[in-house]
Amino acid sequence: MVEHSLRSKESKHGGQVLILLSWLFQDEFIFQSLMRDLVNIISRKEDRYIALGWCTLVRELVEYESTMTQYSLSGLREKYSAMIEILCTCISHLSAIVSRGSTVSDGYELPSRLSISAADCCLAITEALTRKDDSLKNKIRISDFNTSKEAVPSLPGIGEKKAKETQTISNRGRETLLWDQLPELINLVQRLLAWSRKSRPLHARGLERVLKWLQDLNEHNGRLREEADMEILKARELLLSSCWKHYSVLLHLEELNFSQNCRERLEQYLSGIQLYAERSSYNPSKHKDGAAETRNFFLNCLCLLLGRLVGRRFESVMSEYGLQISEVLISQLNSGDEDVIDLVVGIFKGTIFKLNYSSEGILIDTRQMDAVLPLLLQLLDKRDGTARAVVILVAEYCSMSIDGECLKEVLERLACGNNLQQRNALDVISEIIQISLTSADGLPHLAWRDISNYLLGCLESGEPAICRAATNLLPMIEPSYVLPALVRLLYSSDIELQLSVKDAFIGVLKYHNQEPEVISMLLDSLSNLSNSLDFPKTSGITVEGSKFDADKVLKLMTEWSENVQDWKIMAGPLIDKLFTEPSNAIVVKFLSYISEHLADAADIILNRVLKCMQEQEELVSETSPHEDSEMQKCLFERLCPLLIIRLLPLRVFNSLNSSIVYGQLHNKDINHDGTSTIHDNCVTALLLKRAFSKFEFEDVRKLAAELSGRILPTVLFPLVCFQLEDSAGIRDVSRIKAGLFSLCTSLVVRGRNITVTSTMIRIRKLLEEILSWPSLDGDEVSRAQHGCIDCLALMICTEVQSSSGSFGDSNTLKKKITLAAAEGMTDLESTLSYVISQLDNDDSSSTSFEAPLSLSFRLCMANVLISACQKIADSGKTHLARKTIPALIRSSEVIKDREIRAACLQVLFSAVYHLKSAVIPYSSDLIKLSLKFLREGSEKERMAGAKLLAALMASEDPILESISAGLLDARSILSTLSRTDPLPELRQACQKLLLCLTSS
Secondary structure (H helix, E strand, C coil), X not given: CHHHHHHCCCCCCCCHHHHHHHHHCCCHHHHHHHHHHHHHHHHHCCCHHHHHHHHHHXXXXXXXXXXXXXXXXXXXXXXHHHHHHHHHHHHHHHHHHHHHCEEEECCEEEECHHHHHHHHHHHHHHHHCCCCCCCCCCCCCHHHHCCCCCCCCCCCCHHHHHHHHCCCCCCCCHHHHHHHCHHHHHHHHHHHHHHHHHHCHHHHHHHHHHHHHHHHHHHHHHHHHHHCCHHHHHHHHHHHHHHHHHHHHHCCCCCCCHHHCXXXXXXXXXXXXXXXXXXXXXXXXXHHHHHHHHHHHHHXXXXXXXXXXCHHHHHHHHHHHHHHHHHHHHHHCCCCCHHHHHHHHHHHHHHHHHHCXXXXXXXXXXXXXXXXXXHHHHHHHCCCHHHHHHHXXXXXXXXXXXXXXXXXXXXXXXXXXXXXHHHHHHHHHHHHHHHHHHCCCCCCHHHHHHHHHHHHHHCCCCCHHHHHHHHHHHHHCCHHHHXXXXXXXXXXXXXXXXXXXHHHHHHHHHHCCCCHHXXXXXXXXXXXXXXXXXXXXXXXXCCCCCCCCCHHHHCCXXXXXXXXXXXXXXXXXXXXHHHHCCCCHHHHHHHHHCHHHHHHHHHHHHHHHHHHHXXXXXCCCCCCCCCCHHHHHHHHHHHHHHHXXXXXXXXXXXXCCCHHHHCCHHHCCCCCCHHHHCCCCCXXXXXXHHHCCCCCCHHHHHHHHHHHCCXXXXXXXXXXXXXXXXXXXXXXXXHHHHHHHHHHHHHHHCHHHCCCCHHHHHHHHHHHHHHCCCCCCCCHHHHHHHHHHHHHHHHHHHHHHHHCCCCCCCCHHHHHHHHHHHCCCCCCCCHHHHHHHHHHXXXXXXXXXXXXXXXXXXXXXXXXXXXXXXXXXXXXXXXHHHHHHHHHHHHHHHCCCHHHHHHHHHHHHHHHHHHHHHHHHHHHHHHHHHHHHHHHCCHHHHHHHHHHHHHHHCCCHHHHHHHHHHHHHHHHHHHHHHHHCCCHHHHHHHHHHHHHHHHC
């Protein structure tokens, strides 16, 4: 019979087994035997094929009234109640089959054919328990059909039939039997829920609520049994039976007759929702909760029913009942019950939207939604749970609507509505954005453009809550829609608007902090504004002054840069943009704001720079950057990689082991192989190559020389020394200037790392040689000599600051000189001592050259000291004053040459002016010296003395106190000179100084 039921499941001969069994069931003994054997099959047999046939047969037996209407089947009808009660003992076995019958695919559980049949069989048996219990004449003991794997007890003999007919299985009703199966029902619904999640999402939503309800009942079950409250327990049993009567029918996986009463059930549920919703609203409070629960039950039944409909059956039902369903559901949105509202939203999305949702992801028929949209929008006039639910529905509809009318309505409310309407409209837009983030099909371009414009308009509303909401939403929109407009609004004359726009602007950048194309878009926007002739005339936008100020935007980039997670992702594209637009000053300025962060990706950046410089052809003829546009383009292209290096912080050059920066230079004897090492394939070599190239652009040469100063001195100084020696031999002034610029930069930025070495001594002698060359004011040699003066001055500053402890302890210089001595150097005189001695020396024999020291050379030494006074840091001023001023005071009195004495006074004037309080110990001697030369000196000496006196008189109070004793003599001398001196400039200067003395 089992095999026949399985084979004839879909055939017209399937009822033959039921007819035979009905005839056999008329005999009580045969009925008992057959039922015992039927129970044994499912409890003992492990064969899946037999289990499948068993489930099919049992379901046919349980549902015979709906499948065999043309036959009376009296035997089956008489024994039906007893059969159902016996079959209840098989539910646990069916539940076990259901639990084991899943396979997982793509994260979802899928049922097997057997598990589907077992689940439907279980539903059929439990549904039968919900029917009204007819008067049973034949009652049997359930214990006689124990489904354990132990032996099944024998049935009573034939002679005992009459007696057994009068005995009852239990004095409990079917409701109690169903209640006892509550754990198995929970397990069954859990599996049905898992199977429905992928293919029947709306049905799954209903199953979630059924499962929660069953679990709540089960929790109360244990509590009620402990409290022995049988009256409440009986009410719970009746409640389960009443609800399961509907649920069990709606949960079937295979239901051939479902469509026959689908419409009837649908109308019943809709009527029940309306009826009990009204009772919940108007009846006395003692009935209100019950009415609300019943309303919720009918809503869940509606969810389960609609969730089962598929294909044309779904389309047919929705075409006929869609508007009625929509009206009923909308009325429930005002219930105030969050669970109800959530379920209503789910039904809406699973029915009205599903009906018109095409495979391309758009609504192809909007008539039903268009009809209910005005009703939904009216619910967005308040801020409550209903509005929150409607927000989701409207957003879903807007994201699928092809004509955009729904979105237009929402945006109109955002623009013209009251505060509550605007906030709800912003919530709708927020939901639309969230949907678009998880959906492959988004809104069309124009819709996003409209949303962006309206959100930007919210920033100008002045309402804080609206501004904040818009500010939070703008970052989630594609930057191309909002970023250019935000950049433009940052230049608004409205200060409050600027503040709102600033927050939104920073939010956009931080949201997209790993997307270099967004920064590129920002820079393009700034460039476009900078180049726009009508920018200042734009409505609402004003620019102070005539020059576009990109810093107004770029200074906001700090917060963005601090949120960038990986600069290696960002750096490459940003550098490439500068290579693409080498003349774009805004890109360069932007990169300067993030230079410290760029150091984190230095290898990537320098590799790009190195590749770019290597690809550029070496210039082989004289160039002029002003010849034509092509030459200008060439200039910018050659400057571009150097500008990028300039943006990087000094620490990029700190590691001698960096192959990209130093290559193999640190492994070579660069003191003796300067020519070969400059061709090494690294940044250092290319910088020096550009700096010393004969035909390179002047601007490129200068920048390369400046950047070479960042190179570690141990690498730079020997290379530059070689270049200077080679250039001095042929008097190549352009290369000399490049070398001097590199040295000066290095002395400024790396003074603390520079050690006195033989290379330093060689460089100093080269500077001495160049300063001895004849020159004219303004010629190239003169310019090179000015570079030598600055270089010597910076050497002095480096040494002085080392000695004064600025770069370490007071023994730093001594250690450096000791190191130099270890290298075999003999000329260990400090640069400062050397310069003073050259200035002071009237004896020609002390120079490194055989020829006497020229006047111009000695004047250069004075200029070196003046430059040192100007450049020295505060920490070295006292030491410089102590080493310089006493020596120059003595020299001024003994040097024979008047011009040199005047030069010494000029140095002392600079010392007073720049070293300030450091000259206090020498101020009284200085005023005496100045007065001496005012009385006795030459014109230049008198003029220098007046300047020295003026500097002393303009100094700080401690210096004034120190020179106060000499001011009386000064007044007398100044008075005389202001009347009698032949030099007009000096007379005028004396008059001014005298006026200062007399007025004080």
